[in-house]
Amino acid sequence: MATPNEQTLSKKTRRILFHLVVGLLVATVPLWISRFGLALSTQIMYLGILVMSFTFMASHGGLLSLAQVSFFGIAGYTLGILTVKAGMPLPYPYLLGILMAAVAAAILGLITIRVTAIPFLMMTLAFGEITYGTARHWSSLTNGDNGINDIPDLVLFGASFSAAKEPIRFYYLVLVVFIFCFWLLNKINRSPFGLAHQATKQSATRLEALGYPVFAIKYFAFIISAAYAGIAGLLGSTFEGTINPDSIWFGTIMFMLIAAILGGVNSPVGPLVGVTISIVLEKFIEPLTDHYRIVIGVVFLFSILLARQGIMGFIEKTRLYRRALRVCGLD
């Protein structure tokens, strides 16, 4: 292997160059992509935040939380109810949306954080069913099965970010939010809190013996994950302009799970990769057959059996990957 002196560019330069290229590509997406691709990119990013909230709990906390979709929904519905039904001016509904999601997690967490993985899964599933049922039946509040449909365009500090009329602006907003969420989550995971959270997955008893407040750690992690899911919910319902009971139940849960597993639960980029693959897969296979759900189910099945760590798990082991890391000065 060539020593640093013999390389044409120093490692540091290579790294900076690479960041420039990456940043440029991501920032200029709207210039070289079609309208359809732009809409897709926007969707990929906020769904990526949702899946991030899931993998945060799953890979660092060892708990499969299907309630993330319910938190997504609670935030979206809060936005819808406060803007459309109560006429509250923006941006307060956005803040309250995230708050409501966090509060829901705070309440649910009191009951569910005590239990182990399988009962936890079932309880979050039950919570999802209850959220769905309430959204459907409390029609004076939620408009029942028709959902809340004229969710207003995003307006922040006087500037409008309409998803339909100004998709480029909306894309950049979602991009900024996504990068912020990604960066923040990484920071959390590397903090003492985050490390302790990860440790709870391996051996909670040992941690407790060492004096860590295990319940509190898991509890706060759950609330943080709910806030993330809430952010995704706000972006999602604003993008579609609508929120309804069906979008916060089984179909979305399956999508989140499939994206999380396919991408790689333990990799930080897993959510983004997984969502991209899932969405692209769906958009490509759906025109080919009415039974595209079977294809997706089979892909999911094989992923569970053969590629438990998802695509990223697979890639991280290859030599090509390590070589690429070296070339870009990222090792």
Place this chain on the structure above:
Amino acid sequence: MLTYNFFIFLNGITDAARLFIIAIGLTLIFSLMRIVNLAHGVLYLAGGYIGLSVMQYSGSYLLALAAGALGVMIIGFLIERGLLIWVRGQDLPETLLTLALIVIFQDTLLAIWGGYPKSIPKPALLDFSANILGLPYPAMRLFTIVLAVFIGLGLWFLIEKTNIGAAIRAGVDDRETASALGLNIPVIFTFVFCIGAFLAGFAGVIGATLTSLAPGLDSQALLFALVVIIVGGLGSLVGSAFGAVIVGLILNFGRSYLPEFAFLLTFLPMLLIIGFRPQGLFGKR
């Protein structure tokens, strides 16, 4: 008034019998293998559809019942031997696998049998309404109680009183020791899964006869099965029986007296149990 309440009670008990039959397959697989078979609902539906087709071709209810139960048992065998075996012992991948099966099966059943609602006609022997306290009451519903008791007792006998049952219980309590003592654990587990699947298919045919058969009813079956085992206690067969009775009674009294809150009635037993006794009535902590 008393007559009225008696009939609601009877509705509750017959409904409980139906719910017990639906839930027992899931309970068995969970209590003995620690797998939450989320595909239970689609297996229920598959049993109903297979039974429907056999009924249409042969006209024999008994044959339809057997076909539905055995057909799903075979599917269960294939699932267990072909798929679950690769993730044996790992709770979360097992559960995720069953979720994947839901997606695959839902669309497959739709593709084969279409989306129009269907129903299995009652067997001629039970196609009448008995006269109870001067009012007609469908005999098939009453017979469901007989079926539920039969299944419950049969399973209890199998697990508590037979050698196979002892082997199953040993395998569950301590896998390594049982294996060291010469018990063929994989075969035992496959056997248990097959019984669970058999019961799911059986429940599907009975359900299709009492109510109907259509896409979407798999989620109902799964939901009720989950509620029953959460209330009764994860891992307890006796608990399922009690859970089913409680759910059945709450549903029916609730529908009669508080119909505006009917949608809550499905979750109410579950919420109460999680609030007061999270491990369920007969569950172990």
Place this chain on the structure above:
Amino acid sequence: MKTLKMILTGFLIAGLLAIGPSAATAAEEIRIGVAGPHTGFAAEFGAAEYKGVVLALEELGGKIADRPVKLIKSDTGCDGSKAVSKFRDTLLRDKVHAFIGPVCGNEGMAIVDWAKDYPDLPIIIAYSAPEDVTMRKRQYNVVRPGWTGTQTNYYLGEYVVKELGWKRIIMIGQDYSFPWGQAHGFIRGFCRAGGEKFLKIWHPPNTEDYSSYLLKVRSIAKDYDALAMNTAGSDAVALFKQFFEFGLDKQLKLFGFTNALDSTSLETLGPKAIGLISGMHYVEGLEYAPKGMFTQEVIDRWLRFKKAYMKKYDEVPPCGAEQGYVCLMLYNKAVLAVNGDIENKKRELLGALHAADMSDAPRGPFKLDEYGHATQNVYTRQVQKHDGRLVNVPIKAYRDISQFTAYEHMKDEYMAQPPSSRDYPPGDCEKLCENGLGPYPDGHCPK
């Protein structure tokens, strides 16, 4: 973190490049998005709509105004958000010129709001039935040659009182917006005709076991004349079965609102359904109507469609199929009216859609009202057995019924009332006038 950023972008780019630049599209062809559920419990309705559209396109020789037509099918899954997502995808990726669909009520409500941002895009709704899509939330580019629950049940309410003398009705219905709309129409017609009592029992969808609801009905049956089924699909099958099991047929008459006795359920309901009435704008047994109800021309046109559909798909056309067929035919007429110049004459196209003459529709003649909804025949129909099959046959026809039914001359007052909900309108005919809840069409209030 930085490593990851690299991989992140790598994948983002790879994925997006795959679908980035749009495929080359033929300039000449007309692309129509056909949206509806193709998975889930409502899959048959999306399938029926699509089948109808395909049959219509075939009859047109695959072309509209000499331009080849491409249909782009998408699955909305009976979910409002998914519908918006699919509509947007189809519009952006496939650059369609028009949409046919959606099907489910919640989809229609979501789409009519989405359509605000695309005022030149024609959306022709086949099956989605909420009133507000062409009333309170109407958009000029959204037309509906379909139906609403109120439209098909108002005169059923009148019929049961005037023709059958049933003045006290219990209704068991699914608790969501489509049955609410049906109950709304029925109650108004019923009360106006002199109905006395109307009891609503709502249940959550997918109830399956009606024993305790029927028990309650049994305890009050002596005070009522008939039970109305305001459910559909698997719920209707279960309710119907259990109604007879509990011997209620000896105490009450049974009938259905609109989709309880849909053609797709009749075979499953079985011979006990013979004689039951319901109300709808579509009858699959039109040819068996009493003599004189229709001109021979109308019957021939219907039979031609029915036979063509049965030949191609081996089943009696369900309502959704005829509506899909009609949507394409409507679009065809509008495009012909602008000589195929849909790119430049967008406003004229929309005008042509609204003005099209649909007197040759298979279900019977109809035209679109000023809000873009079909004004058409509504029938009281009865299940009968003909040629070895159970079919709905019209026994009374109400002609030129608009979505406002008897309130056609007081549209604004009608729309000022609350929209259909679980509680509105109340089952008590006397309450229909209190607190500004709305006068009867002829202006009077009881007492």
